[in-house]
Amino acid sequence: MITRARVFRIGTATAVLAAASFVLPQVIGNISVLDFICVAAIFAIAAIGYDLLVGSTGMFALGQAGLMCLGAYAAGYTAITLKGSPFEAACLAIALPVAATLVIGAPSLRLRGVYFGVATLVFSILVTAIATAWTPVTGGATGLAGIPPLGGGNVLKVNYAFWLPFSVCSLAAFLTLAWALNASRVGDAWRTIARDELLAANLGIDVFRFKMLAFLLSAAFAGYAGFLFAYYLQFLAPDAFGLRLTISLLLMVFLGGAGTVWGPIIGAFIVHGLFTFLPSDTKWFEVFFALVVLGVLALMPRGVAGLVDRGGSSFVDRLLRRATPAAKSGAA
């Protein structure tokens, strides 16, 4: 429910965040910290969008990495080949994943259970495979270089006085949007669908419409995150959007807390922190990362946010409720 108190709370939080983002580059001189915050914020946007789908609506989609890939390459292509402005690049970066979701997502919604997850996973792998193969457009496996810088600076010396506020304020804007959706009747509909689809349909909720909405929104968030990614790094490679990103986004949502708004942001910062501040080149890193994911799935299904606030998320409730044998009878 959108109450005045909640609006006040979220409003102050985002205002503080935005203000801090302008001040921080002057205060922090350490480039790796600034870089960490920018990239974590970019992933957080993708994670929030993913959470609308997996957390709030309870849909087991695995395609967010592919959607982000579409957005990033759309932005890159617009910038380099079409010589468009950053604004045009952002628009196309959002439009392409959304269009793909409309075309492929709509029919895939009638798939049940595992099949839906597989379809979205296959979609994600297909996108990276196309990005690797379509060399004239995407630069192939060697990548797409030469995206013009945004806000001054260049590849070697990023202008953090621009990028930190830009990424963090983008995050704040998308965060507010996601919060508003989650707190409104839309969010209520999503949570009802997550809890029990049949019940939702019987209550008069247009299940397909709301699922499609969550899907399209997650695509839009992913697309914008891709646009930021492309312009920040000024270089794209298909490897960045592979299985590791899919698992990372999953971890961000689950570690932070599915279905909450702050959860994915916390998750994004923690997961990206793991990649940045731990030596991710050593041969033990992949094992360590996998163990973290397994640990979170096994021990903390509600994530960090679940530990802090007792609201919990309906998707996790549904998961834990299903663990009782009573719910299983008649399912064969």
Added chain:
Amino acid sequence: MLTSGVVVGTLYGLLGLGITFVLRVTKVLNLSHGAVAAFSGLTYAWCLAEGLPVVVAFAGALALGTAIGFAEGVFLRPWLSAGHGVIAVFVTLALGLLIEGAAVVAFGKDAMGARPFLQFPDLRFGGAVLTGAQLLLLAVTLLGTAAFAFWYFGTASGKIYRALVDDEYGAAVIGVAIGRLQSIAFAIGGGAAAIAGIAVTPLLSTSYAAGNLMLVNGLTAAILGGVSNPFGALAGGLLVGVIQAMVTGMISTLLMLPASLALLLIVLIVRPEGLLPSRLRQRTI
């Protein structure tokens, strides 16, 4: 070109068979299947490189793959008994990453090949040629598939699994220990993956990253063939192999993977029960 597609197709079929079998018995899609195959293949290559006799290397790699599968089955028990297989799929995704990471730790990041343990002569017929290495791959894969078929259709324990696949509730009624059998099913799947991984190593050098490719192709074979019959994956695998060969030959090697993936996506959306005639009408798994 077509013959190599058929040869590779049997490999995909075996991978798909393992995936389908586990899916039908446990209702969990084991996304770590490829990683297990790659790890077993690497173990086999490593054993050969250390000078161990072929039989020991083969048996060791097979046993290891089966053991990994069994460990997965045990680890997944809490999610299996919850009756909700979908989050188990997330877990298998993470398990696959774990196994891949273990491969990096154990074997490093370089590719490892293995000399073929039997030298077949090349076979020429009607303008096509099957190299000795391809024949070896074919032999190992077909043997593995035949062994599985023999077990599944010919033995008493195989019969219990067939019962489980056909009607889980009925099997429970007659006293089948479903939980334990599901864990063992993962072990059997691991063994099938191991054979596939071992088979491919002499032909293409395996590395820790090969698992993903084997998973994707095995998955394509499994779904195209349809999950109603575990052996449908064999037909699915041949189809994938042939299509990939045709795309490589007629268009470009780069489009090989996108083409089969696009086909998989279309089949998933339009006819998820697979391309073969099926008595299941998109059953919830």
